[in-house]
Amino acid sequence: MLQKKIPLAIVLVFGIISAIQYFVPHPLSQEYYDTMLKWMIGVGSMAVFLALVSFLRHHYVRLKVKEHAPYSAVAILSFLFMTLVGFIGGMGPGSIFQKMFYYVQAPLQATMFSLLSYYMASASYRAFRAKSFEATLLLITAFLVMFSVTTFGNYVPGIPKTLEWIMAVPNMASKRGIAIGVSLGSIATSLKIIFGIERNWLGG
Amino acid sequence: MRAFFIKLANLNRTIIYLIITLGVITPLVVPLNLGQKMSPPTENLYTYIDTLPKGSHILISADYDPSTLPELQPMLEAIIKHAIIRGVIPMVMSLYPEGTGLGIQACEKAKEELGARPDTDYVVLGYKPGFSAVILGIGEDIKKVFPTNYSGVPLDSIPAMKGVKNYKDIALTVSLSGASTPLAWVTYAYTKYNEKLATGVTAVSAADFYPYLQTGQFVGALMGMKGAAEYEYQVNKLLEKNGFEKGKSVFAVRGMEANSIAHFLIMLFIIIGNLGYFLSKKRREA
Amino acid sequence: MVLKLILLLFALKGEVLNIKDVPNDDGSKLRIEYAIPFAVFDSAFIYRIEGKKSVKIDRLIHNEGAFIDDGLSYKGHYKYKLVIYSDTLQKVFESGLVSPKASWFDTSQFPLFLVVLLYTGLLLFYIQHARSGKSMYLRPIAGLQALDEAVGRATEMGRPILYVPGLSSLSDVATIAALNILSHITKKAGEYETKILVPVRDPIVYTIAREIVKESYYSIGRPDLYSEDDVFFATDSQFGYAAHVSGTMIREKTATNFFMGMFYAESLILSETGASTGAIQIAGTDAVTQLPFFIVTCDYTLMGEELYAASAYLSKDPMLTATLKGQDAMKLIILLVVGILSVLNLFGIHITLGLF
Numbered sequence: 112m113l114q115k116k117i118p119l120a121i122v123l124v125f126g127i128i129s130a131i132q133y134f135v136p137h138p139l140s141q142e143y144y145d146t147m148l149k150w151m152i153g154v155g156s157m158a159v160f161l162a163l164v165s166f167l168r169h170h171y172v173r174l175k176v177k178e179h180a181p182y183s184a185v186a187i188l189s190f191l192f193m194t195l196v197g198f199i200g201g202m203g204p205g206s207i208f209q210k211m212f213y214y215v216q217a218p219l220q221a222t223m224f225s226l227l228s229y230y231m232a233s234a235s236y237r238a239f240r241a242k243s244f245e246a247t248l249l250l251i252t253a254f255l256v257m258f259s260v261t262t263f264g265n266y267v268p269g270i271p272k273t274l275e276w277i278m279a280v281p282n283m284a285s286k287r288g289i290a291i292g293v294s295l296g297s298i299a300t301s302l303k304i305i306f307g308i309e310r311n312w313l314g315g
Numbered sequence: 316m317r318a319f320f321i322k323l324a325n326l327n328r329t330i331i332y333l334i335i336t337l338g339v340i341t342p343l344v345v346p347l348n349l350g351q352k353m354s355p356p357t358e359n360l361y362t363y364i365d366t367l368p369k370g371s372h373i374l375i376s377a378d379y380d381p382s383t384l385p386e387l388q389p390m391l392e393a394i395i396k397h398a399i400i401r402g403v404i405p406m407v408m409s410l411y412p413e414g415t416g417l418g419i420q421a422c423e424k425a426k427e428e429l430g431a432r433p434d435t436d437y438v439v440l441g442y443k444p445g446f447s448a449v450i451l452g453i454g455e456d457i458k459k460v461f462p463t464n465y466s467g468v469p470l471d472s473i474p475a476m477k478g479v480k481n482y483k484d485i486a487l488t489v490s491l492s493g494a495s496t497p498l499a500w501v502t503y504a505y506t507k508y509n510e511k512l513a514t515g516v517t518a519v520s521a522a523d524f525y526p527y528l529q530t531g532q533f534v535g536a537l538m539g540m541k542g543a544a545e546y547e548y549q550v551n552k553l554l555e556k557n558g559f560e561k562g563k564s565v566f567a568v569r570g571m572e573a574n575s576i577a578h579f580l581i582m583l584f585i586i587i588g589n590l591g592y593f594l595s596k597k598r599r600e601a
Numbered sequence: 602m603v604l605k606l607i608l609l610l611f612a613l614k615g616e617v618l619n620i621k622d623v624p625n626d627d628g629s630k631l632r633i634e635y636a637i638p639f640a641v642f643d644s645a646f647i648y649r650i651e652g653k654k655s656v657k658i659d660r661l662i663h664n665e666g667a668f669i670d671d672g673l674s675y676k677g678h679y680k681y682k683l684v685i686y687s688d689t690l691q692k693v694f695e696s697g698l699v700s701p702k703a704s705w706f707d708t709s710q711f712p713l714f715l716v717v718l719l720y721t722g723l724l725l726f727y728i729q730h731a732r733s734g735k736s737m738y739l740r741p742i743a744g745l746q747a748l749d750e751a752v753g754r755a756t757e758m759g760r761p762i763l764y765v766p767g768l769s770s771l772s773d774v775a776t777i778a779a780l781n782i783l784s785h786i787t788k789k790a791g792e793y794e795t796k797i798l799v800p801v802r803d804p805i806v807y808t809i810a811r812e813i814v815k816e817s818y819y820s821i822g823r824p825d826l827y828s829e830d831d832v833f834f835a836t837d838s839q840f841g842y843a844a845h846v847s848g849t850m851i852r853e854k855t856a857t858n859f860f861m862g863m864f865y866a867e868s869l870i871l872s873e874t875g876a877s878t879g880a881i882q883i884a885g886t887d888a889v890t891q892l893p894f895f896i897v898t899c900d901y902t903l904m905g906e907e908l909y910a911a912s913a914y915l916s917k918d919p920m921l922t923a924t925l926k927g928q929d930a931m932k933l934i935i936l937l938v939v940g941i942l943s944v945l946n947l948f949g950i951h952i953t954l955g956l957f
Contacts, residue, residue, distance in 0.1 A: 134710050140627075223844050278521075
């Protein structure tokens with residue numbers, strides 16, 4: 112029981128202080144905030160260590176499974192290689208570590224990112240079906256927006272203005288509606304946790 | 316015919332991927348030379364810089380890292396070149412450490428291609444941490460925020476920085492960003508110091524910035540690759556007119572051609588998908 | 602030159618240098634106000650004097666009339682000296698000793714403070730109301746109703762469940778909401794003895810997700826089901842994570858995929874891969890820009906605040922449900938205020954309540 116009461120008490124105290132801190136510009140309040148940030152960094156650093164252990168264990172276990180083995184082997188080897196290179200050659204400009212980052216990791220990430228265009232094509236191909244009045248409206252709007260963001264869009268009179276209107280009026284209205292709900296929901300969630308009403312994050 | 320369309324509507328995704336690949340690669344290899352007509356937000360920014368008096372200063376903040384480079388770097392290069400050709404002095408800074416190198420790269424290009432002189436035709440201020448503190452600090456005194464330029468030369472001794480103290484001496488500030496950084500410029504530089512602002516953003520975040528154009532908080536904006544291509548194309552025309560053929564760049568223009576083709580292909584897929592959907596629905600009803 | 606001197610002395614009558622405290626700050630700023638005729642002098646400098654130390658802090662170019670001196674300490678005492686030069690003439694003005702004040706409450710945030718108080722009060726009121734035992738109606742949310750069914754499907758197919766708690770850190774409330782749902786789903790999966798895989802991107806979220814899964818199994822009396830390898834840290838690289846999760850979906854043939862929390866540009870990569878494997882997918886996020894992608898590719902999508910409501914909805918705890926009522930009441934107030942102010946604005950009456 113105490114195992115749950117202590118975290119709840121810590122959350123209550125620090126939750127309330129942190130909420131009040133936002134309205135207090137005094138240096139003492141800033142000092143409290145900085146201290147909290149330092150603690151967060153400290154806790155985060157410890158978590159990184161645990162996370163690395165988890166990463167290695169996960170892939171080590173999968174090395175024994177034929178289907179996963181090649182991928183996990185690449186993951187472990189890449190991890191060890193980058194760690195070694197970083198320790199031995201440093202991470203400064205011109206180092207192998209930095210070169211690996213720029214010429215291997217960055218292009219790999221860009222490749223994953225660029226896959227989006229394919230997924231976008233196949234998802235819109237399946238999803239934009241004029242099944243109902245609303246879906247047809249969505250389809251027409253999507254068509255207009257897509258056309259207006261091509262090179263040809265600017266040559267058709269009225270299209271650029273229509274794009275601006277769609278973006279600034281219906282698009283923004285719906286976004287703001289969701290944003291208001293999200294803000295209220297996030298404050299309520301925070302308060303529920305601070306007051307100990309929500310305990311699922313402790314495992315229920 | 317009906318069966319053909321129904322079959323087409325259920326295309327395997329591998330074929331869709333293949334068609335998209337071809338659609339993207341073809342314009343990059345064989346330029347379509349479609350030309351680029353400026354959209355209103357691009358035109359507003361272009362005209363604003365174009366009509367500034369000679370010797371005016373603009374501040375360009377490269378607030379991005381290499382992940383958004385394809386869309387934002389051509390914007391940075393084109394704006395710098397445009398300013399230099401027009402005798403306007405661009406001061407390039409960054410609120411992101413990774414943006415510094417990209418800013419220097421763009422200035423070096425202008426130096427090489429247009430013969431621009433550092434600290435006379437342009438100034439590289441570099442990176443300063445602290446987001447809001449930096450933006451607010453420039454409102455008081457830019458020399459307090461950046462006592463020296465990127466190479467360590469005191470701003471007081473830089474000819475191009477003569478008479479520049481704060482936003483009052485900076486005709487325009489342009490924030491190029493893949494995130495919400497331009498909004499920080501609106502909050503601090505526009506609201507507090509009434510600084511004229513413009514922005515260049517990635518297409519995916521463009522939707523967030525339209526309301527600020529409507530309210531006039533941004534005098535103009537470059538929206539994604541399209542904005543970059545439109546600006547680049549316009550600057551190319553200006554360079555050609557002034558005899559700087561070497562300074563012309565087609566990175567964004569080509570990218571936009573590929574982008575347009577990809578968009579048309581997606582639109583085509585949607586039409587095919589809908590045709591197939593209706594035909595198969597009719598068949599079921601029959 | 603004599604004329605200039607007369608003009609200068611004439612113009613400099615009255616208060617030339619005035620130092621004021623900047624309100625609502627941490628005591629690090631002072632506002633330096635000056636009234637000098639820029640037409641009749643060549644240059645002007647301001648010095649800050651702290652004890653015996655004198656520092657030149659500004660050269661006045663514009664007739665702005667004031668600037669803020671930053672970087673001071675609320676414990677310090679400062680004096681300011683204005684020196685103006687005209688040809689060979691020099692005139693010095695000195696202020697009295699001043700000390701910046703550090704505020705204990707930012708009055709410019711007062712309207713926001715009131716709104717926070719009002720909202721907190723509303724939530725507490727409804728919680729108290731719930732304590733009296735009155736039941737409250739919750740509108741059905743399809744995505745949440747389908748959660749159990751989705752877990753059941755994985756059980757029937759004998760394949761694991763994939764739970765992605767977003768890509769953000771714990772500072773995002775969406776991540777906390779996602780972890781709350783994880784607890785419920787783990788319990789359900791535990792009851793059916795179905796394996797749940799939780800790849801995590803953030804190290805802190807990883808440690809918490811691990812504890813939640815462990816505690817959830819304990820709470821249903823099945824600690825034996827917990828495996829150290831079910832919750833794991835994948836990578837902190839955004840697209841590296843997307844690649845890892847996509848690979849997991851394909852290789853592990855997960856029957857049910859949950860995407861809950863904060864997502865960025867990788868959302869479509871994750872959910873489209875899941876759609877291609879034929880898995881049943883339920884997403885929930887407050888990232889407005891990613892919602893369209895999830896709606897297109899997932900069977901059910903929790904939009905915005907529905908993600909936060911999930912915990913209350915699933916647990917049926919009256920106290921948690923009460924907070925949803927509080928949210929609705931606050932939303933109604935906001936709607937009314939926005940509506941009334943917009944109508945007034947149409948008639949040329951501009952009221953902002955200090956909020957904008």
